[in-house]
Amino acid sequence: MSSDFDPSTTVIDDIAGDYTIDASHSRLGFVARHAMVTKVRGHFGDFGGTAHIDTANPSASTVTLTIKTASVSTGSPDRDGHLVSADFFDAENNPEITFASTNVSRDGSDWTIAGDLTIKGTTKPVTIEFEETGSARDPFGNLRVGFEGSTTLNRKDFDLTWNAALETGGVLVSDKIKLELDISAIQNAG
Numbered sequence: 549m550s551s552d553f554d555p556s557t558t559v560i561d562d563i564a565g566d567y568t569i570d571a572s573h574s575r576l577g578f579v580a581r582h583a584m585v586t587k588v589r590g591h592f593g594d595f596g597g598t599a600h601i602d603t604a605n606p607s608a609s610t611v612t613l614t615i616k617t618a619s620v621s622t623g624s625p626d627r628d629g630h631l632v633s634a635d636f637f638d639a640e641n642n643p644e645i646t647f648a649s650t651n652v653s654r655d656g657s658d659w660t661i662a663g664d665l666t667i668k669g670t671t672k673p674v675t676i677e678f679e680e681t682g683s684a685r686d687p688f689g690n691l692r693v694g695f696e697g698s699t700t701l702n703r704k705d706f707d708l709t710w711n712a713a714l715e716t717g718g719v720l721v722s723d724k725i726k727l728e729l730d731i732s733a734i735q736n737a738g
Contacts, residue, residue, distance in 0.1 A: 560683050562603050563693045567733035569597040569613070570692070575730040576615060580703075581722035588627075592645075594619035599733055601693070606654035611661055615645040636708055642668045659695065667706035674699055676729065691735040698728045 577591040597613035617639040620631050632639040649663035650673070657680040665674045678697035685691055703709075703725050 560691065563680070563683055564601055564603045565691075566736045567599045567601065567693065568736060569595070569599070570732045570734050571595055573692075573732040575728070576613075577728040577730075579726040579728065581724075588622060590620060590622035590628075590631075592616070592619045593621055597647075603654070606652050606659070609649070609652040611647070611649040611652070611663065613647040617643055617645055638668055647674075659697075661697075665701075665706075668708065670706045672701075672705050674701055676727070678729070678731075693733050693735070695731045695733075696729070697731070698726060700724055700726045 571594070574595075575591055576595055577589060579587050579589050581587055592615045594616035595614060597611065599612075600608075600610045602608040617637045618632050620628055620637065620639075622628055622631070631637055634641075637645075646666045647663050649661050651662040653660045659678040659680060660675060661678060662673060662675045664671050676697045676699045678695045681694040681696050683691065683693045702723050704723055
């Protein structure tokens with residue numbers, strides 16, 4: 549974990565239970581290389597999901613996630629419009645991006661979640677490495693857990709193939725895209 553921030557807290561030893569992702573305190577981001585010289589970052593603003601965490605038997609854990617494709621934001625309205633067009637996500641015909649876990653494993657505070665990611669009608673297996681970053685009881689009585697994870701995928705595997713050649717060689721948009729997930733989840737009342 550980064551030392552740029554105050555240390556995280558851990559108030560419970562066993563985070564087992566059912567959780568709902570708190571989208572207002574989470575980030576689903578991505579990074580792509582642009583014109584082969586810089587990185588462009590973006591995120592999805594509208595998403596939701598659930599997790600069942602079984603610490604005693606991690607393979608019984610599950611995660612689901614649904615992202616509204618049109619909620620993509622990179623800080624450039626023109627680029628965002630291109631991303632939701634048929635050249636990329638085709639949000640009109642593919643309004644959601646989904647993830648459903650198929651296998652979960654744990655090594656201490658490190659979790660590996662494998663699952664099926666569906667983008668633009670194409671489903672491929674992906675594996676995301678997560679670090680359990682802490683737990684806390686917030687001022688409203690909610691029990692929260694935090695996870696940070698990332699993975700790299702090839703966008704062409706999901707039929708996101710649009711690109712433009714550069715006169716100097718290379719392409720406008722990298723094939724490899726890094727996904728970055730900062731997740732805060734609230735334990736369901738039980």
